[in-house]
Amino acid sequence: MARITIFPLPGAVLYPGLQLPLHIFEPRYRAMVSDALARDRLIGMIQPQRAEEGAPLYSIGCLGRIGDVEALEDGRFNIVLEGEQRFRIVNELDVTTPFRQVEGELLEEDEDEVLAPVERASFEREARRFADAQGYAVDWDQVTRLDDYSLINGVSQIAPFDPAAKQALLEAPGIAARCELLVQLMQFFGRTSDDDKDGATLQ
Structure with missing residues (x-):
């Protein structure tokens, strides 16, 4: 303690x-x-x-x-x-x-945890879609050089999600679980942006 x-x-x-x-x-x-x-x-x-x-x-x-x-x-x-x-x-x-x-x-952190290639590919695909929809300029060459730990934590910290969603990401037990949740959040917030819904949050 x-x-x-x-x-x-x-x-x-x-x-x-x-x-x-x-x-x-x-x-x-x-x-x-x-x-x-x-x-x-x-x-x-x-x-x-x-x-x-x-x-x-x-x-x-x-x-x-x-x-x-x-x-x-x-x-x-x-x-x-x-x-x-x-x-x-x-x-x-x-x-x-x-x-x-x-x-x-x-809480112990496993900084050596890595994503399966299919998980990494799925994440990068969804991240590109989300960034394009939000109008963000991203250096994707730089992104591909990041290790899984830095990439997933980095996106979790800077992504424009509501406080409850960001808290859920912080609480996710490991990079794979955080990556899976990130993909779900990008899909969720991407849809609500596309539909122009007011005040959409994830609770």
Whole structure:
């Protein structure tokens, strides 16, 4: 178990091996960054279930290590979190700090897991279709050179899905399961875009 300082931010999902730039301006989160820099530079990114103060948290987040940091004169920070490992909340701690802390179980990641060739091909085919439908310009030569782990986590982090869908991707147990869900989400959101449905979300 680990004691984890958490940053509950709606819509912000960090994955192992990826980076998340953040602008820190609220006093409690400036205190959170200062505390992390003085200790282990670790912050747990996790989504609240509702966008309100003290809202319940989803059970799984990602531990990030502060890499680049710019301390501004007025006390704000620009930081880059580097994703290290997913964690599952065991319980939230009763603390006196202005920021929330939890006891968490660190989840093992298999960075060597690979997709079957048919899974990779199916994913790239659906990704091309989705990108074309959304009007995204993608360097597909660069994409084909990415390993499965970087590709699937990278697309999961940047894809324009709603917070519930992004949380489901983070919770997927492994690259193959995350890839399968990504394909389903691209098909789902692609269809709702084509049909011009308002407010379509995956719950």
